[in-house]
Amino acid sequence: xxxxxxxxxxxxxxxxxxxxxxxxxxxxxxxxxxxxxxxxxxxxxxxxxxxxxxxxxxxxxxxxxxxxxxxxxxxxxxxxxxxxxxxxxxxxxxxxxxxxxxxxxxxxxxxxxxxxxxxxxxxxxxxxxxxxxxxxxxxxxxxxxxxxxxxxxxxxxxxxxxxxxxxxxxxxxxxxxxxxxxxxxxxxxxxxxxxxxxxxxxxxxxxxxxxxxxxxxxxxxxxxxxxxxxxxxxxxxxxxxxxxxxxxxxxxxxxxxxxxxxxxxxxxxxxxxxxxxxxxxxxxxxxxxxxxxxxxxxxxxxxxxxxxxxxxxxxxxxxxxxxxxxxxxxxxxxxxxxxxxxxxxxxxxxxxxxxxxxxxxxxxxxxxxxxxxxxxxxxxxxxxxxxxxxxxxxxx
Numbered sequence: 001x002x003x004x005x006x007x008x009x010x011x012x013x014x015x016x017x018x019x020x021x022x023x024x025x026x027x028x029x030x031x032x033x034x035x036x037x038x039x040x041x042x043x044x045x046x047x048x049x050x051x052x053x054x055x056x057x058x059x060x061x062x063x064x065x066x067x068x069x070x071x072x073x074x075x076x077x078x079x080x081x082x083x084x085x086x087x088x089x090x091x092x093x094x095x096x097x098x099x100x101x102x103x104x105x106x107x108x109x110x111x112x113x114x115x116x117x118x119x120x121x122x123x124x125x126x127x128x129x130x131x132x133x134x135x136x137x138x139x140x141x142x143x144x145x146x147x148x149x150x151x152x153x154x155x156x157x158x159x160x161x162x163x164x165x166x167x168x169x170x171x172x173x174x175x176x177x178x179x180x181x182x183x184x185x186x187x188x189x190x191x192x193x194x195x196x197x198x199x200x201x202x203x204x205x206x207x208x209x210x211x212x213x214x215x216x217x218x219x220x221x222x223x224x225x226x227x228x229x230x231x232x233x234x235x236x237x238x239x240x241x242x243x244x245x246x247x248x249x250x251x252x253x254x255x256x257x258x259x260x261x262x263x264x265x266x267x268x269x270x271x272x273x274x275x276x277x278x279x280x281x282x283x284x285x286x287x288x289x290x291x292x293x294x295x296x297x298x299x300x301x302x303x304x305x306x307x308x309x310x311x312x313x314x315x316x317x318x319x320x321x322x323x324x325x326x327x328x329x330x331x332x333x334x335x336x337x338x339x340x341x342x343x344x345x346x347x348x349x350x351x352x353x354x355x356x357x358x359x360x361x362x363x364x365x366x367x368x369x370x371x372x373x374x375x376x377x378x379x380x381x382x383x384x385x386x387x388x389x390x391x392x393x394x395x396x
Contacts, residue, residue, distance in 0.1 A: 029151025059111020220339030255307030283309030
């Protein structure tokens with residue numbers, strides 16, 4: 001078992017687990033940033049592209065019954081490494097896909113692989129937090145966001161040189177394998193210790209999984225909508241100038257990343273329950289008020305409220321799910337995929353028959369539903385101290 005009772009041991013293990021979160025974000029950011037190129041290369045219409053992207057979500061849902069068994073057989077360390085080993089190959093196969101059917105098959109397989117990786121990596125984060133006694137989960141998810149950003153940045157840079165997918169995805173695969181090889185020896189052995197369950201608590205396990213899963217679904221709707229619809233809202237509803245339109249995503253994502261750097265300290269001070277419930281309420285109320293007031297500046301403030309308010313919600317939901325076991329964590333991952341799939345058409349349908357302001361009102365409602373769901377979950381106390389890379393751990 002890796003030693004976490006020395007500064008060097010704790011720091012290298014934190015970096016290893018953070019590296020795996022970065023891998024998830026970088027892999028995802030690499031291919032979604034090239035969707036326009038994929039669409040053009042396969043000569044797809046909008047409807048076909050929608051079906052192609054749906055394949056990844058279907059793969060994630062198909063992995064629901066598989067992941068708990070894989071976790072039981074391999075453990076989170078081996079599952080994380082094995083799925084991390086396969087994930088770069090998915091990029092290369094996608095670049096080589098000659099038609100719609102083969103690309104859909106690759107993305108469906110990608111959904112299965114990334115579902116296993118997401119479950120394994122979040123379990124690693126939960127084990128690290130439990131063994132080190134330090135709140136760290138929000139920072140790990142900030143590393144995922146960083147990987148997503150860097151993946152998109154690399155895609156933009158490569159796109160200036162060539163439209164070809166294969167050179168880009170080969171480069172991305174090399175980066176992913178380097179990080180994987182640097183991280184693998186410091187991943188954590190063992191399993192997350194779960195509390196002993198009485199008869200009543202065993203019966204409540206499914207109940208907890210349902211509310212965590214619903215919370216994850218609506219949180220995914222809210223976060224996904226911020227990426228998909230903020231620019232359109234600024235352009236079509238507030239009539240912002242073209243140079244301000246791209247800043248909607250920047251305000252949301254930037255505020256979320258910054259807030260995640262501080263969220264573990266908030267968890268330590270106040271506990272997970274008030275942070276996730278209060279944060280969800282802030283997100284829904286802040287965006288709702290911005291929609292009522294109208295205008296570009298209120299919109300930016302509302303987007304920032306969603307970024308700050310939701311910053312700790314998804315990390316804490318995954319942490320709570322990992323504490324319940326791989327079955328619950330797999331349900332949460334699948335429900336998150338369901339939310340990401342259901343959100344865009346639902347918002348688009350409402351906007352089509354009214355306007356985007358009403359569609360965004362549904363987005364404001366989603367965090368409030370998250371808050372209600374999370375009131376039904378019994379939260380464990382957060383670790384007694386936030387993570388601090390400069391702090392010296394107590395001796396074992």
